[in-house]
Amino acid sequence: MADTTPPRTEATRTEVIRTGPIRYATAERFARPRPVPDGDPLPTRGEICPQPPSRLDFVMGAPRDTHPQGEDCLNLAIATPARDAGARPVFVWLHGGGFSTGAGLMDWYDGGVLAAEGDVVxxxxxYRLGALGYLCLDGVSEGNLGLYDQVEALRWVRKHIAGYGGDPADVTLIGQSAGGxxxxxLMELPEARxxxxxxxxxxxPLEITARPREESFALGKVFADALGTDPRTAEVPAIxxxxxxxxxxxxxxxxxRMEPAFIPVEGVPPIPPPGTPLGESVRGLDVLYGWNADDMTVFLGAGEDPAVRTREVYEGPLTRYGERLARAGxxxxxxxxxxxxxxxxxxxxxxxxxxxLFGTRDAxxxxxxxxxxxWEEIDRLGRALRSAWLTFARTGTPGDLPAPLTGGPAPGTS
Structure with missing residues (x-):
């Protein structure tokens, strides 16, 4: 574990402390995570989950930082204005990448600017990705291990974040794409309540939230046949x-085209069975959801209209889920x-x-x-977005967003 100061660019308005990587759990391959005991003596190399190149490099660019890849990857990083008794609001970030790529440790997701501007942690x-996180195969993996990792990370935050200037009772989850x-x-899991x-x-893209167990198991068999050896002992490149x-x-x-081979599995703990009504797990939560007007331009098939597909894949499912959430309290x-x-x-x-929201000019x-x-325009818009997210974390509403950012109460709510 290491602390680094000062922040890396002029975009950060005040000094922050960056701490990490910190191991929040350990896990044997295809097993549920175990919490790290207090005073864990094992050093961490800051590994990220083994993964292929991202299919969105042509959108985001190739990452400018590199991290070792390995299975000791249940790590997190923290940006905080001070390690004091400040009891600040806490943001916990879950990255996207189709459950196959990405890592919270990447410079893209550096939280220093957000921490400094908003006085938050x-x-x-x-979390585990691909087959290592979401393989469903009898006798090998139950599936949904990446979700168990996320729950364990939240438990670590609850137990330890006060030591980093945060309030463990004031946590806001943020996730993009697969992270969303x-x-x-997580909003529906009893373990995360x-x-x-x-x-x-x-x-x-909520239309691909989870896959029926039978279909997931069939894809697990395809994976096992392609691997040709015991998944529990196979080398990572073969996996x-x-x-x-x-x-x-x-x-x-x-x-x-959008649906990865390895995603969460319906009806397998910790996911409730399909059709389970929303209830106490979401009652009283503050939820902000949204999309980008042209989200689908990077996923289009031949002859498809990006506006139509964005409504079908993002706007429609998110809006319907928002209405369900509102009805559930x-x-x-x-x-x-x-x-x-x-x-x-x-x-x-x-x-x-x-x-x-995140990162620096260099990233x-x-x-x-x-x-x-x-970058000056990006930073100007970023200030507005960060201000809205910070206001939401403190009050439960993002307030007014200036164009070209728009927002308000979700349809069907007051």
Missing amino acids: VVSVN ISIRL GLFRRAVLQSA LAAQSETAAFHLRTAGR ARVHSYRIDWRPAGSPLGATHCLELPL WRTAPMLGETP
């Missing part, structure tokens, strides 16, 4: 190669990002809100989705 979490899907599931009080779902073969098979047979707000950076053919595309300066936009 930001925690960025790694994870939050949608009471571990957070607010949630932000950014561009979560990644079998993941790739399974993904290609799933695309050929199911034809669902949650307080719900929505937003939409209409910003289309100059010089970018992608418009208000998937992931565009990320540099507004994002090669992102194609930002086009020719000067």
Whole structure:
């Protein structure tokens, strides 16, 4: 564990302490995570979960930082204004990447600017991905291990974050894409109840939240056949190669381009069975959800209209879920990002809100989705978005968002 100061760019308004990587749990391959005992003597190398290159490098750019990959990856990083008794609001960040790529430790998700501007604590979490996190195969893996990891990280925050200047009773979860899907599931898990009080779902494609167990098990068999050896002892490169073969098979047979081969599994703990009504687990939660106006420009098939597909994949499912949440007693707000950076053919595309919320100029300066936009404009819009998220964390409402950011009470709520 290491502390680093000062912040890395002029975008941070005041000094913050960056602490991490910190191991929050350990896990044997295909086993549930175990909490790390207090005073854990084992050093961490800051590994991230083994993964292939991201399919969105052409949108976000290749990451400018590198991290060792390995299975000792249940780590998190913290940005805090001070390690004191400040009892600040806490943000816990769950990254996207289709349950296959990404890591909370990446510079893209550095929380220093958010921590400094808002006097909050930001925690960025790694969790298991791909087959290591979501394989469903009898006798090998029950599935949903990545979700168990996230619950364990939240338990670590509850127990330890006061030592980093945070209030363990004032936690807001933020997740984008697959991270947003994870939050949608965490809101309904009995194991996660009471571990957070607010949630932000950014561009979560809820139509692919989870897959029936029978279909997940069939894909697990495809993976095992492609691997050709015991998954419990196979080398990591072989696992990644079998993941790739399974993904290609799933695309050929199911034809669902956005849906990864390995995602959460319905009806397998800790996910409640399909059709379980929302109830006490979401009652009283503050929830903010939204999407980018052109989210689907990076996922289009031939002849598809990005506006139509964005409504089908993002706006419609998110809005319907927001209505369900409101009926179950949650307080719900929505937003939409209409910003289309100059010089970018992608418009208000998937992931565009990320540099507004996290990271630094250096982390994002090669992102194609930002086009020719000067960092000063990105930072101006980022201040507005960060202010809204910070207001939400403190009050349960994001307040008014200036164009090209729009928001308000969710449809069907008051």
